Amino acid sequence: MSVARLRDSAQYVKGVGPRRYEYLKRLGLQRVWDILWYAPRHYFDRTSVEEIGRLIPGREATIRGRVQKVTLERSPRGWQIVKARLEDETGTIPVIWFNQAYLKNVLRPGQVLLLTGKVVYGRSNLELRVNEFEIVEQGHVLNAARIVPVYRATEGLSQKVLRSVVHQVLHDYAGCYPEVLAREVRERYKLEDIQVAWINLHFPEDFTRLEKARRRLAFEELLLWQWAVQKKRAAQRATLPAGRSHSGGDELVRMVRNSLPFELTAAQEQVVGEIFADLISDQPMSRLLQGDVGAGKTVVAVLAAAKVVGNGFQTAFMAPTEILAVQHYQALCRFMGGTPVRVGLLTGKTPPREKAEILAMVERGEIGILVGTHSLIQEQVRFARLGLVVIDEQQRFGVRQRGMLLDKGDWCPDMLVMSATPIPRTLALAYYGDLDISVIDQLPPGRRPVKTFLLKPGLEGRLHGFIRRQVEDGRQVYVVCPLVEESEKQDLQAATTLQKELATRVFPDLRIGLLHGRMKSEEKKAVAASFRKGEVDILVTTSILEVGIDVPNATVMVVQHAERFGLSQLHQLRGRVGRGDVQSYCILVGEPHTDEGWKRLKAMEKTGNGFEIAWQDLQMRGPGDFWGVRQHGLPALKVADLARDAHLLEAVRAELLTGVGYDEPKLCSIADLYTGEEKLIYKN
Ligand code: ADP
Ligand code: MG
Numbered sequence: 001m002s003v004a005r006l007r008d009s010a011q012y013v014k015g016v017g018p019r020r021y022e023y024l025k026r027l028g029l030q031r032v033w034d035i036l037w038y039a040p041r042h043y044f045d046r047t048s049v050e051e052i053g054r055l056i057p058g059r060e061a062t063i064r065g066r067v068q069k070v071t072l073e074r075s076p077r078g079w080q081i082v083k084a085r086l087e088d089e090t091g092t093i094p095v096i097w098f099n100q101a102y103l104k105n106v107l108r109p110g111q112v113l114l115l116t117g118k119v120v121y122g123r124s125n126l127e128l129r130v131n132e133f134e135i136v137e138q139g140h141v142l143n144a145a146r147i148v149p150v151y152r153a154t155e156g157l158s159q160k161v162l163r164s165v166v167h168q169v170l171h172d173y174a175g176c177y178p179e180v181l182a183r184e185v186r187e188r189y190k191l192e193d194i195q196v197a198w199i200n201l202h203f204p205e206d207f208t209r210l211e212k213a214r215r216r217l218a219f220e221e222l223l224l225w226q227w228a229v230q231k232k233r234a235a236q237r238a239t240l241p242a243g244r245s246h247s248g249g250d251e252l253v254r255m256v257r258n259s260l261p262f263e264l265t266a267a268q269e270q271v272v273g274e275i276f277a278d279l280i281s282d283q284p285m286s287r288l289l290q291g292d293v294g295a296g297k298t299v300v301a302v303l304a305a306a307k308v309v310g311n312g313f314q315t316a317f318m319a320p321t322e323i324l325a326v327q328h329y330q331a332l333c334r335f336m337g338g339t340p341v342r343v344g345l346l347t348g349k350t351p352p353r354e355k356a357e358i359l360a361m362v363e364r365g366e367i368g369i370l371v372g373t374h375s376l377i378q379e380q381v382r383f384a385r386l387g388l389v390v391i392d393e394q395q396r397f398g399v400r401q402r403g404m405l406l407d408k409g410d411w412c413p414d415m416l417v418m419s420a421t422p423i424p425r426t427l428a429l430a431y432y433g434d435l436d437i438s439v440i441d442q443l444p445p446g447r448r449p450v451k452t453f454l455l456k457p458g459l460e461g462r463l464h465g466f467i468r469r470q471v472e473d474g475r476q477v478y479v480v481c482p483l484v485e486e487s488e489k490q491d492l493q494a495a496t497t498l499q500k501e502l503a504t505r506v507f508p509d510l511r512i513g514l515l516h517g518r519m520k521s522e523e524k525k526a527v528a529a530s531f532r533k534g535e536v537d538i539l540v541t542t543s544i545l546e547v548g549i550d551v552p553n554a555t556v557m558v559v560q561h562a563e564r565f566g567l568s569q570l571h572q573l574r575g576r577v578g579r580g581d582v583q584s585y586c587i588l589v590g591e592p593h594t595d596e597g598w599k600r601l602k603a604m605e606k607t608g609n610g611f612e613i614a615w616q617d618l619q620m621r622g623p624g625d626f627w628g629v630r631q632h633g634l635p636a637l638k639v640a641d642l643a644r645d646a647h648l649l650e651a652v653r654a655e656l657l658t659g660v661g662y663d664e665p666k667l668c669s670i671a672d673l674y675t676g677e678e679k680l681i682y683k684n
Contacts, residue, residue, distance in 0.1 A: 003669045005176045006033040014168050023157040033673045035169045036177065039201060039639045040149035046116050049145050053090030055119045057126055062116045062144050064088060072104040086113060095128040112136040114144040132160065142167055147204050166202050174198040178666040185661035189651055191216045218640035222652040224674040227667060230656060240412045243284030244387060249310025252339060256306045259338045267442035268296055274438045275304050278414065285414035290428065291440030292610040293420045293575050294447065301390045302335045304416055309341050309368040313387025317371040320393045322347045329371040341368040346376065388414045422610035424618050427642060441611060449608045450578040452586040454601050463587060464506050467538065467556060471510055475555040476531065477538045480573060482561035499540040507538065515541040552580035562588035563597045567617035571610050596620060618643045
């Protein structure tokens with residue numbers, strides 16, 4: 001019984017010949033290991049065997065009976081029908097198979113069959129149309145009279161064959177799968193023995209056992225995955241040169257702090273502490289700073305910059321767009337106003353003379369903080385002593401880009417990535433294997449949360465009255481039309497129609513603008529600019545997120561057919577208002593057809609916390625559909641479900657931290673099978 005046997009090719013499994021092996025490969029099942037981990041998509045509950053005499057038409061039923069006779073007939077439409085009469089103590093019934101003439105020679109009177117199918121009225125009496133059957137004398141019962149696994153199958157490989165292959169693998173190979181978890185850990189998290197889990201994942205005796213098996217294997221899978229992530233991370237870190245310890249600089253930090261017109265929130269203090277600990281350490285920092293829009297990330301980054309500059313190093317501060325770079329520059333100038341630190345700005349618009357001057361000052365170390373777009377790293381900026389790189393809204397900034405920065409000094413600068421995308425913490429932890437994470441989960445005091453209301457369609461009269469009052473108070477309004485992915489044309493039509501209707505019938509006296517995804521980028525800019533200048537009262541739009549308008553005077557966000565948007569999308573839309581200091585409103589017009597749909601919209605009404613919303617979204621839709629996660633490249637997990645098993649992921653990470661709950665050599669022995677590196681070797 002050795003672990004190595006799990007690498008065996010599937011073609012060596014009993015009952016698998018060259019043809020079946022080809023089909024198995026098509027399903028990605030090259031190795032015994034893959035088959036073991038081939039979790040059923042779902043299960044049929046065929047535990048209760050019904051009596052033939054008491055069958056009810058119109059339902060699926062499982063029966064057990066003895067074959068009396070077998071005939072082959074031809075239906076009026078030319079189908080071949082194999083018909084067998086089946087008998088138990090309570091009665092008999094004809095059971096039929098379509099177009100499987102060979103069964104005529106397989107089925108014999110006297111055999112006992114277990115079968116599942118639909119009970120229907122035939123020409124004169126009840127009959128059963130067989131979905132699946134099994135001859136009881138032939139070995140194990142896998143297809144009926146039990147909880148039956150249903151796998152993703154392929155043409156040429158039926159459920160029945162898959163079940164028998166999996167069953168064979170369980171019998172011959174599962175014993176080779178090592179138990180990696182220590183007993184204490186299994187007891188602590190109520191995880192059952194791995195061998196029991198394998199059997200119950202595929203052929204559970206009941207649903208309680210199935211759930212226990214699923215939980216155990218989810219833990220196993222998360223452990224294998226996170227172990228691989230950590231190994232990769234350690235390897236990556238090993239390639240970085242040493243960082244610098246920034247242990248001084250407190251005087252400058254104090255000056256900046258004292259000039260702040262507000263107190264930091266507890267959440268801000270917490271993350272400042274985390275970041276400073278990294279800066280003081282001589283390990284290069286790789287940290288992601290997450291916080292909803294307006295949570296106050298910039299101040300935190302400024303304090304980090306102050307600490308680094310206070311140690312005689314420089315900071316590069318990078319924003320995704322020129323507009324944002326300018327905003328950051330202004331903020332930094334304000335925060336650094338009472339200090340001797342010089343702040344510089346470099347964008348594509350900087351005139352050549354000025355640019356040359358700034359570059360020279362950076363190279364001489366006279367500019368302490370240089371603000372620019374992400375292209376800062378590509379341009380020939382030579383820092384005298386680069387100590388910290390702050391990157392706003394660019395999660396994909398990774399090892400490669402950091403490599404570019406390395407040319408600029410012979411040590412590794414610290415790196416702080418800021419993001420307002422509220423990815424739930426569990427996901428973030430799992431995905432950003434190469435970043436540490438700090439979260440600001442609290443907004444500064446005194447913010448007025450956007451008031452959110454649900455409105456059923458048909459009550460537009462009230463909505464229009466409300467909009468009119470806001471406009472009369474000098475405010476502006478967004479109306480977002482639904483995005484129907486399949487049909488951009490239809491979207492356009494809906495938006496155009498609505499704009500016309502508002503402009504002619506509802507608000508003939510107001511200025512109604514239109515902005516949609518099909519416009520040229522120049523046109524979009526023009527519309528956005530006139531809205532910003534207050535020349536438009538109500539902006540009807542399909543693509544507001546894409547355009548990224550930010551107008552503090554807009555106080556109302558109306559979302560049509562809100563049920564068609566994801567929660568995180570709605571949250572982003574809502575984030576477009578509430579930017580000034582007057583009360584803002586988000587009105588979700590919609591009529592979900594399901595309870596879950598209502599629950600989703602209610603969640604929007606209840607909370608303004610982006611992380612909470614993202615979490616609910618994840619719970620409701622699963623990580624596969626979760627906003628943006630696909631682009632984040634999460635692995636396809638076989639058993640674990642990141643939404644459902646979040647607590648298991650936390651547990652796994654805790655165990656990996658302490659490192660005593662599992663058998664390291666054993667884990668090592670299966671880790672490469674999991675990551676698939678073994679598979680590549682195997683192919684050659
Ligand atoms: P983020 O970058 O996270 O979206 P900012 O850093 O731009 O948020 O902060 C948004 C606004 O809140 C800024 O005007 C900032 O000065 C202010 N602010 C930040 N922290 C606090 C605080 N603790 N108390 C009050 N206002 C704050
Ligand atoms: Mg910001």
